Amino acid sequence: MRPARALIDLNALRHNYRLAREISGTKALAVVKANAYGHGAVRCAQALAEDVNGFAVACIEEALELREAGIDQPILLLEGFFEAQELALIEQHQLWCVVHSMWQLEALERANISLPLTIWLKLDSGMHRVGLHPEEYAAAYQRLASCPNVNNIVLMSHFARADELSCTGVADQAAVFAQARKEINVEVSMGNSPAILGWPDLHSDWVRPGIMLYGASPFEQAHEMAAKLQPVMTLESKIISVRELPVGEPIGYGARFITERPTRVGVVAMGYADGYPRHAPTGTPVMIDGKMSRLIGRVSMDMLTVDLTDLPDAGLGSHVELWGKQVLASDVAAHAETIPYQLFCNLRRVPLLYLEG
CATH class of the missing domain: 3.20.20.10 (Alanine racemase)
Structure with a gap:
């Protein structure tokens, strides 16, 4: 699945x-x-x-x-x-x-x-x-x-x-x-x-x-009481494909990202049909196997692309957190020039798995 x-x-x-x-x-x-x-x-x-x-x-x-x-x-x-x-x-x-x-x-x-x-x-x-x-x-x-x-x-x-x-x-x-x-x-x-x-x-x-x-802060700036909130939703997926590209290669629709160095590109099963914001730009944070990386290129309907160049151990099947306890929804929202309310409310197609612990 x-x-x-x-x-x-x-x-x-x-x-x-x-x-x-x-x-x-x-x-x-x-x-x-x-x-x-x-x-x-x-x-x-x-x-x-x-x-x-x-x-x-x-x-x-x-x-x-x-x-x-x-x-x-x-x-x-x-x-x-x-x-x-x-x-x-x-x-x-x-x-x-x-x-x-x-x-x-x-x-x-x-x-x-x-x-x-x-x-x-x-x-x-x-x-x-x-x-x-x-x-x-x-x-x-x-x-x-x-x-x-x-x-x-x-x-x-x-x-x-x-x-x-x-x-x-x-x-x-x-x-x-x-x-x-x-x-x-x-x-x-x-x-x-x-x-x-x-x-x-x-x-x-x-x-x-x-x-x-x-678990999302309503404020744009850091706040002492808001810092006590615990994120409830973790949106996650996996790397489903890896590409090795030389300098000067475009990635994704519209060629919005051009590689500036030899680049390992991870393709993630997540897109705007799932509720991930299409207008999230290159540089939006993602967590891959517990290490910070970034979105590169334009978000597609079912897939998005991330930078694996500095993560040599990451590859096919690697765990990706789009937002949650490590990548705050408010940080993703700020990059996408929206608010966490909209990120959460736009979620669709992905199954919800409820955890008690």
């Missing part, structure tokens, strides 16, 4: 969740949307089930997948419902639901519900994506508080620039949130991964760790 695969370290996943709760000192929803950022939502949720305070997903389809797999912990729908008809399923499966628009609030008021719901009321404090305007927030809360279809309310917002540690955006958004809820005394949730790690003094009764669960 093709040797490309992704190893998922479930103990590292648990470590990262516990770290989020330790730093924040509060309850934490494990964000497992987008198939747990490519790591497999069901298996990751099952691994966290004994520790977790709850889960968060983007939509009801993702929540139902977890319920069907036996996950009975609270599950929050981060985008709420898209049609009022979904409220029947939300009630049936006792899902928690974000309300971020007035039409959702109005649909909730009109709904015929026997079991009242837990609602997370979202404020647009400056992200300007979804959320109620500050001037309508308190009134919306009062309507929910008096609605018989609601039995619990959590106030929430989302940071746009918490990954920029020198930015004033977090303080600015926190101030907007504080003003909008100044006379409302219920639980609040503000902390996403960068806020948990970079702004630990920010008050939040609930935090929502996402990318940090999977």
Whole structure:
């Protein structure tokens, strides 16, 4: 079988969740949307089930997948419902639901519900994506508080620039949130991964760790707390062919790399159809049999090429780590001018192998 695969370290996943709760000192929803950022939502949720305070997903389809797999912990729908008809399923499966628009609030008021719901009321404090305007927030809360279809309310917002540690955006958004809820005394949730790690003094009764669960730092620069994260996914494959080329020979599509010295080229069973970024340039790090090397030439659909010139013992069958515990996904992402979120979420075709140790 093709040797490309992704190893998922479930103990590292648990470590990262516990770290989020330790730093924040509060309850934490494990964000497992987008198939747990490519790591497999069901298996990751099952691994966290004994520790977790709850889960968060983007939509009801993702929540139902977890319920069907036996996950009975609270599950929050981060985008709420898209049609009022979904409220029947939300009630049936006792899902928690974000309300971020007035039409959702109005649909909730009109709904015929026997079991009242837990609602997370979202404020647009400056992200300007979804959320109620500050001037309508308190009134919306009062309507929910008096609605018989609601039995619990959590106030929430989302940071746009918490990954920029020198930015004033977090303080600015926190101030907007504080003003909008100044006379409302219920639980609040503000902390996403960068806020948990970079702004630990920010008050939040609930935090929502996402990318940090999977062991990747949300920051571009080194960070003391982010350094405690353990990578969960190791994307690996093997060398399937070796070429010996003289000076001046092109490699791969577009001849983007020309050998400048006699070069041993290793061909790896991994490409952009697996989710490895096509635009990763020559020089992107890879680990071959535990020794650092580099990508050379353009990434193809099913294969990529690496430099074996300074690794005389490497060859056919050599182990290649594309990212993981030795080659950080954030380093690969930086070379490819993207973010680790996208690397993980783009993963496809490769089988996931779950490890407990």
